[in-house]
Amino acid sequence: MLRTHTCGELRKKDAGKKVKLCGWVDTIRAHGKIMFVDLRDRYGKTQIVLKGEFDLKQEYCIRVTGEVKQRKKGAENKELETGEIEVLADNVEIFNKSPVPPFEIGDEKVGEDIRLQYRYLDLRSKKIQDNLILKHKVYKAIHDFMDKESFVNIDTPILAKSTPEGARDYLVPSRVHAGKFYALPQSPQLLKQLMMISGMDKYYQIARCFRDEDLRADRQPEFTQLDIEMSFIDVDDIINEMEKLVKHIFKETLGISLKTPFPRMTYDEAMKKYKRDNPDVRKKGEKFAFIWVVDFPMFEYNEEDKKWYAKHHPFTCPDEKADYSKPKNVKSKAYDLVLNGSEIAGGSIRIHNSEIQKKVFNILGIDDKEAKNKFGFLLSALSHGAPPHGGIAFGLDRLLQVMTGSESIRDVIAFPKNKAAQDMMLESPSEVKEEQLREAHIKLDVPKKEIKKKSK
DSSP states (O other), X not given: OOOSSOXXXXXXXXXXXXXXXXXXXXXXXXXXXXXXXXXXXXXXXXXXXXXXXXXXXXXXXXXXEEEEEEOOTTOOOTTSTTTTEEEEEEEEEEEEOOOOOSSOTTOTTSOHHHHHHTHHHHTTSHHHHHXXXXXXXXXXXXXXXXXXXXXXXXXXXXXXXXXXXSSBXXXXXXXXXXXXXXXXOSOSHHHHHHHHHTTOOEEEEEEEEEOBOOOBTTBOSEEEEEEEEEESOOHHHHHHHHHHHHHHHHHHHHOOOOOSSOOEEEHHHHHHHHSSSSOOOOOTTOOOOEEEEEOOBSEEEETTTTEEEESSOTTBOBOTTOOTTOGGGOBXXXXXXXXXXXXXXXXXXXXXXXXXXXXHHHHTTOOHXXXXXXXXXXXXXXXXXXXXXXXXXXXXXXXXXXHHTOSSGGGGSSSOXXXXXXXXXXXXXXXXXXXXXXXXXXXOSSOHHHHHHHHO
């Protein structure tokens, strides 16, 4: 066995034990012929006492064998959970040396691009590791809750079909079918609706989603969402179930008891009072403030191209009183959950009637031919006994950003892209060989020199 304990485990009750610890050299302090080393792993730090000459530097990966000693009174380190003990080393084994790191581990003043270029070092910081551990706990809480509530975890394809869902698709060329493309899913929206039509009345998935859109602090080109769909429900059913879920997550992961039900506000009220549809309703001193924004407009008009667009997506169910001759006045059964001014979840009751779906398509300028071409499978499914259904999707990375108090969504993602949608560590996106392009039946109309220029 390489180690008997972790670097955050030993206490004064362990004094006298022979132990083996593995980790990274965090700090080194020399006092004459005695060297004090803080050894670090993801569980914490332990002070190691070395007598004699040792060739150790920061971020060396080592194993220490020695005896646990209780520190003298007054020499304890109250900032460490292991601060009442130290390990007197009788042997040090170097697994791997390290050059001087390009930045101090955990130094947030370092430019983000350099941190992302050496993300494997940045991930050694306690803050990022704590964020990822909390993310793991949130995922576990979700799985536990959904299982208890009889939801079924179902995977959906990553190679999907290009559909208009509000952002540009990432396209994947088909080698087998020349000139045709898959699209990476912006969400499993259509597929989860098909699951409801299939009779699986409670679906969920922690899904990877992709959107080719301009980035900001709370947005990434690929992200993770908790995708949920239910049958034989209406707005109140979804809201009540999701409040139970959020309450469970915060209790299990942060030990915080949330008060439910969360307040609700119409879209019109939010815009009138706050000039935004994701209002921050925190009062002075408030862990967290949730609010539901409901009754969104069904359509919004674009003056540039003189066209109506879906406010959420074209599968959102209009209010029963909808007058389709006046699209501006049509309200939808859509709802967003807002936390501290950040939209962390959004969803709607779906259209389950193919005739209503066609009416919505017509307002959006999608004629029967285009509708059949892009959504023929959905329209066909809706005509085969589709139940009333609806759902919601939580942006888990955005939720974690608020829960951890992080300034950027990148601090809760292991390997994120920067503001320019680049992976600085993998150097992605990158050029590919001409042979690969030929296999995918792709011919570039931009000279390579121009590509390099644009990349810079």
